[in-house]
Amino acid sequence: MLTNKKVAIIGVGKMGETLLNGMIKNNLVKKENIAGSTAQEEHAKEINKKYGIQTYINNKEMISGKDIIILAIKPQMMKKVLSSIKDIISEKQLIISIAAATSTQFIEECLEKNIPVVRAMPNTPALINEGMTVLCPGKYIDENHIQMAIDIFGAVGLVEVIHREELMDVVTALSGSGPAYTYIIIESLTEGGLRMGLPRELAQKLTAQTLLGAAKMVLKTGMHPALLKGDVTTPAGVTVDGLMELEDGGIRVALIKAVSRATEKSREISR
Ligand SMILES: NC(=O)c1ccc[n+]([C@@H]2O[C@H](COP(=O)([O-])OP(=O)(O)OC[C@H]3O[C@@H](n4cnc5c(N)ncnc54)[C@H](OP(=O)(O)O)[C@@H]3O)[C@@H](O)[C@H]2O)c1
Structure with missing residues (x-):
């Protein structure tokens, strides 16, 4: 065309x-x-x-x-x-x-x-x-x-x-600005690996591919992320401890607020 x-x-x-x-x-x-x-x-x-x-x-x-x-x-x-x-x-x-x-x-x-x-x-x-x-x-x-x-x-x-x-x-606040939020997540998970002894390059690769894979799972299956999360979380396992720390750190609220605040900013600039 x-x-x-x-x-x-x-x-x-x-x-x-x-x-x-x-x-x-x-x-x-x-x-x-x-x-x-x-x-x-x-x-x-x-x-x-x-x-x-x-x-x-x-x-x-x-x-x-x-x-x-x-x-x-x-x-x-x-x-x-x-x-x-x-x-x-x-x-x-x-x-x-x-x-x-x-x-x-x-x-x-x-x-x-x-x-x-x-x-x-x-x-x-x-x-x-x-x-x-x-x-x-x-x-x-x-x-x-x-x-x-x-x-x-x-x-x-x-x-x-x-x-x-x-x-x-x-949209601007979510997918337009979204790569910036995601880089913070990649940076932080990488530092988690680093803190526990992984070489930086390896930690970064594991993080980025894990995010990419998880994102593709959501796009390809169309499943709710909570259900996909359930597949990784075994009773008394490792993941649930990690999840507890994320919840304690307020990751959900922080991300929801990031999108809300950036939306407000975009509206303000539009006006
Ligand atoms: N970056 C993002 O993540 C992103 C995502 C979605 C949408 N956007 C939007 O995309 C637009 C561009 O952003 P950007 O990040 O690409 O900015 P940028 O890298 O600063 O590019 C702006 C370009 O506009 C040129 N320019 C300035 N005045 C001009 C004129 N009078 N005539 C012709 N060209 C002129 C500049 O030329 P010189 O290089 O010669 O100064 C520069 O190359 C923005 O409106 C932004 O909101 C950006």
Whole structure:
């Protein structure tokens, strides 16, 4: 579906480059049909050299003739960038925004046209094709638009579509920020192994593969994690002692609070 589409990425930073890489590696869009922009000329040159795509520091010049425009700039840059392209953007172009805390309505209003906008919240494991992206359509979106967005983010991981945009703040706090919470868990379990005498490299590998395996068990079986936990916990065994310490440390409440607090922060920024 995307083979002959022309794509422009405004803001080839961490996430923009991840999407660029995913589209090229998966032959989703031809290299000659992708362009990217950055704020600094030096960075644009680097991207051009690394991927062989056309790069720009002038967004207006870049978006002309493109079918899909991906906004991968920081939320605070959004207003300025949108006002710089609003005169030339057309309703035939699809906007996909990955900016946190930036609503489709805000983008539609800044552009002052009935522009199709899809809001997306990906996460950093997209870099290794293990991302989780949630999409949410704006007011002027049809099924084709959604499908194109699914194709782009499907190249770098799993994709879900939701239609209640107010839930995007929770999505941001859960799967968007989630890798950061998970790294703390990996770091801490590794240190537990280290404290009890395992070499660091081994402890880290055991931890990461254990989290990966447990996560895959949940995704593949669709079972409630409490039931899967039951399979590891034998009467008077080792695991139950470990679980007791986790409960005593308030791990559940801490994680629930992390998502709640980050959701509130996302709502606050959105306002
Ligand atoms: N990082 C995450 O985990 C994550 C997850 C989900 C969504 N997001 C969202 O993704 C967006 C980008 O985040 P990021 O972490 O990728 O940030 P980043 O690495 O700082 O990338 C932002 C890029 O935007 C470029 N830029 C700034 N002003 C520009 C302009 N006027 N025209 C064109 N390009 C411009 C910058 O160029 P220079 O490099 O030349 O300065 C930079 O490459 C944010 O809105 C964020 O909310 C991030």
